[in-house]
Amino acid sequence: MRESNQKPKVMKTKIGKYEAELSGSMVYIRETKTDELLKCIDVDPFDAIDQYKGIVSKLQKAVLK
Numbered sequence: 001m002r003e004s005n006q007k008p009k010v011m012k013t014k015i016g017k018y019e020a021e022l023s024g025s026m027v028y029i030r031e032t033k034t035d036e037l038l039k040c041i042d043v044d045p046f047d048a049i050d051q052y053k054g055i056v057s058k059l060q061k062a063v064l065k
Contacts, residue, residue, distance in 0.1 A: 013056050016063040022052040029059065
């Protein structure tokens with residue numbers, strides 16, 4: 001159990017005009033200029049980091065096309 005003074009772990013990656021964020025078991029994809037939420041993906045909490053990295057990799061490939 002987390003102590004009350006600790007913040008939840010959050011990972012953020014900026015890719016071009018987009019930002020991917022992992023918070024708990026949710027991955028958020030936002031457009032950075034407007035901060036508009038484009039997609040929200042619920043991932044398995046036990047495999048969240050690996051799934052986040054996979055999503056970021058797919059986003060990077062799409063942006064670099």
